[in-house]
Amino acid sequence: MNLKLIVLLVLCVVGSLSAQNKKWTLEECVAYAVEHNISIEQFELDLENAQIDYxxxxxxxxxxxxxxxxxxxxxxxxxxxxxxxxxxTTILTANGGVTSSLTLFDGLRNINRLNRAKMNEVANQYRLDDLKDDIRLNVANSYLQILSNKETLKVLNAQLSVTEQDLKRTKELVDAGVLPQGDLLEIEATSAGLEQQIVNTENLVLISRIGLAQLLQITDYENFDIADVDYEVPPSDILNSSAKEIFAEALTFRNDIKFSESNILLAKEDLKLSKGALYPTLAAFFNYNTRYSDQDGFDGSTGTFVPAESFTNQLWINDGISYGAQLNIPIFNGFSTRNSIKRSEINVKKAELQLEQDKLNLETDINQAYVDVKSFAKAYEAAQKTLEARQLAYDYSKERYEVGLMNAFDFSQAQSRVDNAAADLVRTKYDYIFRIKVLEFYFGLPLGLE
Structure with missing residues (x-):
């Protein structure tokens, strides 16, 4: 086989394996989602339309x-x-001309259309940026959900390993006649229960991976995976600020608020356009035209026919110009102008009310996020203490079980409580991390977990 062909095949295989083994970081997922999301692409097209309107x-x-x-x-x-x-007779003729017109005054509607087009472009940019913010939060939530499921899976596998050791030890004690056969069956049931939990958690990992891949518009679900990073709860000073302070800061930069504010300005520009129809319009025009005919001319003084001038000469001889101005004064148009103004005034009020509603929604979301951070902080702390206590209780139970002072059922219950406490700690940790990041995001801080 040709050496170049062998090298090419090796490079293709290595490239394919590299693509399959790629582990996505949160920053890569966020950047990719923003670049490839279909909704974002649609909003970008709307922004291009707004630029064309300008x-x-x-x-x-x-x-x-x-x-x-x-x-x-x-x-x-x-x-x-x-x-x-x-x-x-048979006659060949040609005509040509150039016409120009200019609106001198139309109730400032052209000026207002220009201002509205500027504001519409800004509004579409705010709308696009707001969608990107939402996608970033959704990606971060999905990413942390995968990590949470993976951490839970690790905990369950570790607990299964411990249970298998207990199962081996119990079998030895049963064979030696120290423990009854029922204790061995109880430990085997505990082991089977853990294996079932592992299967269910593996399914959760797969489902959460597929959910994130769909957010990223990636269809190769089987090879898509994220970096295996065990994030600790990041240090944060966000709770040093009150919910009102966070809300006040969010009002200064949140794109959804900026979008609502720009909609008010758009509605006001539409109102100006509607009122412009009450004013007269003044336009100027200018026209230059010329013509050609192949017919011979007739000289009346001599009574003879004169040969037709050349095409070029006729363009100069037969040309002419016209110019003027036109004034249109609106008098009555079936109430359409007045009703249009009323509708525009209503739209201004609706836009103002929508802004107030968006502010209320934002304040509600921030207050909820603020409460969630405090609640999950306490839940995470409680989960840590619970796991420590359950682990100590399990170690004590294990010592008693091994010397025959505890039956297998009570021992399996102690282990089950440890398993549940460990899984609950993982869940509350990642819930707490996400709530911190959401609240920091409202305060203008990036979503990174590094």
Whole structure:
């Protein structure tokens, strides 16, 4: 086989294995989701449309220029465009012209359209950034859920290993006649229960991985996985600020609030546009035109026909210009203008109410997040203490069991309580981490866990 072909195949295999073994960090997941999310791509297209609308508004302030040309042939009775005289023959004619018009005044509607287009572009940017914020939070939540499930799986596997050792020890004691056969069956049941929990947790890991992959628009679920990192609860000073202080800070930068504020400005610009229809409009126009005919001319003084001028000469001889201004004054239009103004005023009020509602929602979310951080901090601390106590109780029970002072059922219950406490500690830890990050996110801090 060709050496170059062998090298190429090796590189392809190595590249494929590298792609399959890639472990995604939280930062990579967030960046990838923001870049490939379909909703974000749709909002980016809306932003491009808003930018095009701005270009349209700029064009509305400029004069328009149009040109026209025509070439025609007629046989029979027709009019010579250069003399306006009827002729009965075959005639070839040409016409051309340039027309320009400019709106001088239209109730400032063109200016208001320009301002509205600017604000609409800003509003679409805020809407896009707000969606990115939501996606970042969703990705972080899904990422931490996978970590939580993986940590729980590690705990269960460790507990199964311990149970298998207990099972081996119990079998030896049963064989020696120290313990009854029922104790061995009890430990075997405990081991089987742990194996069932492991299977269920493995399914949770897979489901949570698929959920995150879908957020990232990744379809290769089997090879998608995240970095195996055991995050500790990060130090945070966020609770040094009150919920009101966090809310006040969030109002200064949150994109959902900025989007609502920009919607008010958009509604006010629409109101200005509606009121502009009450004013008269003034426009100016200018037109240059010329024409050509292949018909010979007639000299009345001599009574003879004069050969037709050349095409170029006729363009200069037969040209002309027209110019002027046009004033339109609205008098009555079936209440449409007045009703349009009323609708715009209502839309302004609705936008203002929506802003107040969004502020209330944000304050509610922040208060809830603030309470959640405190609650999960206490829950995490309690889970730590519970696990320590359950572990001590288990160690004591194990000593009593091994000397025959405790039956297998009570011993298995002690181990089950340790398992539950360990799993609860993992769950509350990652719940606590996520709540901290949510509250910090409202305060303007990044989502990173490093």
């Amino acid at each position: 270009s349209d508004a700029v064009g509305g302030l400029l004069p328009n220029v149009n040109s026209s040309m025509s070439l025609s042939g007629n046989t029979g009775l027709s009019f010579d465009p250069t003399t306006n005289q009827p002729v009965t």
